[in-house]
Amino acid sequence: MEFAFSTADAAFRNDLVDFLDRELADGWNRSEFGLGSAVFTEFSRGFVRRLADRGWLTPHWPEEYGGGGQGAWQHFVLGEEMWKRGEPRGPQYMNVNWVGPAIVKYGTEEQKKTLLPPITRGEVFWCQGFSEPEAGTDLAALKTRAVRDKDGYVIDGQKIWTSYAHEADYCFLLARTGSAADGRDGISVFLLPLDTPGVEVRRIDGFVGNDSFNELFLTGVRVPEECRLGAENKGWDIVRRTLAYERVGAPRYARAALVLDGLAAWCREAGLFADPGIREQFGDARALCEAARVLVYRVIDERAKAKEPSPKAYQARAAMVQAERAVGDLALDVMGAEALVEKSPGDAQFRNSLGAGIAAGSYEVQLNLISRLILQLPKE
Structure with missing residues (x-):
């Protein structure tokens, strides 16, 4: 091969x-x-x-x-x-x-x-208006509504954890155009200019030191029909395809591997690399980074061959989270108190690893999807 x-x-x-x-x-x-x-x-x-x-x-x-x-x-x-x-x-x-x-x-x-x-x-810049206070991993439960009128749609609702909304020009927004009973079949996508009257952006302080989080409040936001992407009530099909690309769109393993190299150099200078236990931890972390890379490459290979997105993206996403967390834990183990110094490589990687399991779909949800779609495990 x-x-x-x-x-x-x-x-x-x-x-x-x-x-x-x-x-x-x-x-x-x-x-x-x-x-x-x-x-x-x-x-x-x-x-x-x-x-x-x-x-x-x-x-x-x-x-x-x-x-x-x-x-x-x-x-x-x-x-x-x-x-x-x-x-x-x-x-x-x-x-x-x-x-x-x-x-x-x-x-x-x-x-x-x-x-x-x-x-x-x-x-x-664009931002992503998906998650809501009561609809994070379960996007089908979203409550933001877009109601038709003679001039287009009127949108009311709230989005949360909307990264970069404070700097964005547009929002790729999900809103319910059907009834709640329609579930996924009643959702539409809107390409919303954020300077539209009725849009309010409020900053959210990030626990991991991230300044990009925001809440998005939509009150009587009027948009023409031309702002809707695709057919009405068919937004879930767009989102499903979109999320398959998003889950591997950020190759986090590449940065984790670079941090791992820096940690190895730090350990050598500190005289710690002679410890077989530390070398084993480095080997495990490197293997996880390489496994994530190969699994992501399988997804890119599908894309290069113009195949429809497959559940392999969920495997790749979970593997990237494991790699980031392994390197973050290793940084704390080998650097000790120095890894807690603000903006140090250890501090930065640990913070990245905390967010890795949430952004673009939580780690636990990825595991559920793997069990259902790939392993075909029965529901309990």
Whole structure:
């Protein structure tokens, strides 16, 4: 079995690494910038425009929509190298990984013409309006409603944990257009400009030091029918496909592996690497990072072959959480009190590992999906 990248993709990685070495040479550090902070956002906006100038922001999109037409593997090479550096694109990974592709697949020609070019140029941020106070992992229980009137829809409701909403231009929003009894069959997707009257964004302090969380309140928000993506009451089909891409869209294992290398160097300098128990912990953490990478590659292979998203994405997502947690626990074990110093590599990785099991679908829910869809275990 051949695991090597193609000559073209390997060359792209080399060019990209050279570019990043130059662009991030002035001391880019995600933990120091503060995820979701104004400084972070300003840096990200400038950085993604420089990526876009080279055609590297959306290399996998079709050329007719402003992309490079390069396919899934080049896109993932880009993601790996970005996450190794702490993801300097900020929230743009949502735009390019699944918001844009969802519009390409389900959008009208006018939506594509209006909304896709600003993404390819790196000019806009999007946020995701899915979770609600009583509908987190169970999105079918959402209560935000969009009621038809003669001018389009009136939306009322609340979203929570809406990352980057305080800086975003648009929200990829789920709202109920059918009855509660319809469940998943009564949900629609709206492409909501966040400057629409009736939209209020409130910040939420993050326990792990994350400044990107927000609540989104929608009160009498009027939108035209042209803001709806796809058919009314068919939003769940869009979401199901979208979430399959989102779950592997952030290759967290790449950053965890880089932190692991730094921890190994720290242990050698501290004279700790001679301890066979510590070496075993490093081996276990490295194996988990590599397992996550291979499982994610299976999902990307499906995408490259234009197959429909499969349950393999849930396996890959769970494996990435395990890898991040293993490296975070290892940092605390080997560094001791030094791992608790704010913004140290150990501190940053431990905080990342806390969020890893929640973002893009909780770890426990992924395990339930694996048991039901892959292992086909009976329900208790």
